[in-house]
Amino acid sequence: MSLECLSSAKSFDGWHKQYSHPSTSTHCNMRFAIYLPPQTATGEKVPVLYWLSGLTCTDENFMQKAGAFAEAARLGIAIVAPDTSPRGEGVADDPEGRYDFGLGAGFYLNATQAPYNEHYQMYDYIVHELPKLVEENFPVTSTRAISGHSMGGHGALMIALKNPERYTSVSAFSPIANPINCPWGQKAFTGYLGADQSLWREYDSSLLLADCKPEDRRPALVDQGDADSFLTEQLKPEALTAAAKKSDFPLTLRMQSGYDHSYFFISSFIDDHLRFHHQYLASS
Ligand SMILES: CC(=O)Oc1ccc2c(C)cc(=O)oc2c1
Numbered sequence: 001m002s003l004e005c006l007s008s009a010k011s012f013d014g015w016h017k018q019y020s021h022p023s024t025s026t027h028c029n030m031r032f033a034i035y036l037p038p039q040t041a042t043g044e045k046v047p048v049l050y051w052l053s054g055l056t057c058t059d060e061n062f063m064q065k066a067g068a069f070a071e072a073a074r075l076g077i078a079i080v081a082p083d084t085s086p087r088g089e090g091v092a093d094d095p096e097g098r099y100d101f102g103l104g105a106g107f108y109l110n111a112t113q114a115p116y117n118e119h120y121q122m123y124d125y126i127v128h129e130l131p132k133l134v135e136e137n138f139p140v141t142s143t144r145a146i147s148g149h150s151m152g153g154h155g156a157l158m159i160a161l162k163n164p165e166r167y168t169s170v171s172a173f174s175p176i177a178n179p180i181n182c183p184w185g186q187k188a189f190t191g192y193l194g195a196d197q198s199l200w201r202e203y204d205s206s207l208l209l210a211d212c213k214p215e216d217r218r219p220a221l222v223d224q225g226d227a228d229s230f231l232t233e234q235l236k237p238e239a240l241t242a243a244a245k246k247s248d249f250p251l252t253l254r255m256q257s258g259y260d261h262s263y264f265f266i267s268s269f270i271d272d273h274l275r276f277h278h279q280y281l282a283s284s
Contacts (some may be wrong), residue, residue, distance in 0.1 A: 002021060012038070019032055028090075034078060045140055050131075052159075054084070055184075057084050094191075100184050107154070107189075107192060108152070149172070150235075154175050168277070171220065217249050223273075226256065
């Protein structure tokens with residue numbers, strides 16, 4: 001496996017690094033960033049929090065803006081932040097070049113529709129290929145948690161609900177909670193999955209959560225700002241609350257007064273999320 005190191009910088013006694021590698025899932029070069037806490041310098045293996053970013057983001061937004069490294073260093077958690085879509089020559093984009101589909105907007109699913117199905121296989125990349133690569137090449141264990149923001153919050157919840165054996169816990173900031181019932185989700189699912197809505201349902205966190213079996217329940221924390229301009233039309237956290245009630249799922253959903261959709265919000269609560277995941281990562 002050719003893993004090319006693009007950058008390396010010391011931070012809070014640990015290391016932030018960026019890598020590029022050819023992906024067998026997305027058939028293009030993919031970039032990701034990893035924060036390795038100081039414990040790894042002495043040979044210790046640490047658990048990993050996977051962070052899925054939102055629309056328009058790359059591996060860089062979370063790493064540069066969330067302010068997560070001090071607490072990750074203290075707790076001994078590695079953080080992996082992948083890109084939000086395949087990229088490069090020959091990767092299809094939104095026909096109108098808009099920000100909510102195509103490049104930077106992979107929605108963490110496996111596309112079935114041409115021309116997107118050739119590269120937009122982000123579900124396989126995030127669930128299988130990337131953890132295997134990370135666990136084979138870095139001082140980390142196979143104990144994982146997953147979190148994300150907005151489109152990435154949808155990705156984190158959906159992936160954890162579909163793969164409960166792979167994650168100790170899940171969290172999200174401002175997730176697109178019920179994509180089959182909002183404009184961003186309907187556009188993306190139509191483009192990537194086609195008109196058959198039975199396939200859409202397999203990627204909708206609220207529907208998955210409503211049908212979650214007792215043995216598949218995992219601790220889940222969601223933070224949502226009540227001053228988020230996307231709250232009513234796109235995010236719909238009330239769908240998650242109703243679904244959790246139906247399946248008796250252990251969801252903590254916190255409405256945070258005055259916060260919007262930005263990284264100012266994420267950076268205000270990221271330490272809470274790291275401490276939340278640490279409880280479960282450390283005991284597994
Ligand atoms: C860096 C940053 O602000 O990221 C950002 C801004 C806006 C959005 C929107 C509107 C949706 C989403 O999924 O992610 C996202 C991320």
